[in-house]
Amino acid sequence: MKMVKSLLLGSAAGLVAVAGAQAADLPVKAKPVQYVKICSLYGVGFYYIPGTDMCLKMGGWVRAEYAYGDNGNMTWGPFNNNVQSRATSNSTFRARGYITADARNQSEYGTVRGYIAVGLSTSDVGLNTAANQFSANRAFLQWAGFTLGLAQSFYDFYSVPATSYWGNFPASDTGDPGWLTFGYTAQFGNGFSATIAAEERRMTQIVSEGSAAGAGGTLNPGGFDIGGTAAVAGVNAGAGAYGGFQMPDIVANLRIDQAWGSAQIMGALHQVNALYYGTTGASTLTRANGHPDDKLGWVVGGGIKINAPFIGQGDFFQAQVNYTQGALRYIFQTPNSNWGKADGVSAAWGVLSDAVYSGTLAGTGVGAATDLQLTTAWNVNAAYEHFWNPKWRTSVYGGYAAVSYSDTANSQLCLGTTAAVTNGCDMNWNTWWVGTRTQWNVTKDFYMGVDVLYAKLDTANAGTTVALGPTAVQATGANIPGKDVDNWAFRFRAHRDFYP
Secondary structure, eight states: OHHHHHHHHHHHHHHHHHHHHHHHHSOOOOOOOOSSOBOOSSOTTOEEOTTSSOEEEEEEEEEEEEEESSTTOTTTOTTSSBOOSTTOOOEEEEEEEEEEEEEEEEETTEEEEEEEEEEEEEEESSSSOOOOEEEEEEEEEEETTEEEEEEOOTTOOSOHHHHOSOOOSSBOOOTTTOEEEEEEEEEEETTEEEEEEEEOOOOOOEEEESOSTTOSOOOOGGGOOSSSOOOOOSSSSSTTOBOOOOSOEEEEEEEEEETTEEEEEEEEEEEEOBOOOOBTTBOOOOGGGOOOOOEEEEEEEEEEEEEOTTTSTTOEEEEEEEEEESOGGGTBSSSOSOEEEEETTEEEEEOOOSEEEEOBTTOOGGGBOOOOEEOEEEEEEEEEEEEEETTEEEEEEEEEEEEEOOHHHHHHHHHSSSSOOOSOOBOOEEEEEEEEEEEEEEETTEEEEEEEEEEEEEOOBOOEETTTEEEEEOTTSOEEEBOOEEEEEEEEEEEEEEOO
16 A cells, blocks of 8 residues: 555656646746836826937827818918909818927936927918928927927917917917027916016018109008008018018016916017118118118017806916007017908008108108107907817907007108198008807817807098098009908818827
8 A cells, every 4th residue: 555655646746847847848928028118207198218218209180171251361361462352262271280299308407308390281272282381380498497499489378279260360379380489487486487588579560651763652551552552561671671680579477377377467679670761763772871770669468367167167268468569460470461351342451560661861851761650559369268068168259459650650651751641541440350169079189160250350541532531542553442341251170189
């Protein structure tokens, strides 16, 4: 019996040994290798670039839109050189797409960040000529409180795209195109901050009157000549053009961001520097003609955003008001050209400029050279967005903007000299608008929506005639009745954000 027991135990031990040997010969399953390591320092979507301490986040978005009533351009809108002829396009398709990259790592003085957004933007008005145009609206770095590069102006507060698809009404927002800025932001705690920045200058145009041969003016507001048929004034070389870039705009703000919302006061200084005076009987611009002294334009503003969860989760109200002399693009970021729209046999228009001057060094009396007459303007934007539920939201927005000229500038625009206006010509004008947007967030990163905008242009007045009363002037130089003009515009959008 002992012999049988020993044989059984010996056999079992042998089987165990053989099984162990065979198991040792089998391949061992390797531990999973994390080829891309998640970086949790800066939020969702960041990964470490292999072999470095730098975290990278890739994202982007794609968008398709259709608009009606936009004068063939979603950006510039219905009051930009709109002659309302058979050649005018009132329908527009547009597609846009961007890829974004956000790279961050730590330094001895805090986080170093680089951000870029590049893509394409293409529009077509039925001519099948749309081209895929390269577009980049962000390329900046941030470090130790500094923001350097193509970002957004530190003057901005009211966010146009937060509550509307349309952006062709007066506002300071540079978020869509981006703006070149070199700024420093100091954080004081409890949501308080202050920023000082040197930024790309914001220009409309400087108008010079009475310097071209046989013409009483050198501007073409919105496709309607005033006082003559001379060349367009503006940033291109010519009478009344801005001089070269000598001084960046100086921008500053004080801001608070807390649970209830946010608020900001801001201001900016802007150099208004014209080229030269013309000469009597010629439009040649030379040093010998002399030039008006530079002036400092300025703008001040204030904005507020109030969260309203007591009405609806996610609801908020936002508003901003601005007042300027000589720096009108802080109000008219886009469109920033002269305004004008025909309506049958009548028209409305308005001259948009930072300053006006006239005369020549050889001139006397009303034809003598003048200094720069800075243009005054103010505006207000306001909007409220209500969330019906997490997927549906509706916003209501509107605003008002007014442009006014001094008596001297009014004479210069009306007559080309500083003589008194006797025919009722009045270059002051204003515009107002109201719109609503409703959006369906199908998922957290895909939405569709519609935006309807009503806008009105209260026209300037080129003077009165016995036959026509208040008039505008067409590009042909012929007078036509001037009257206030309105516009309805509709826009549909489908938008998808890429993860994250």
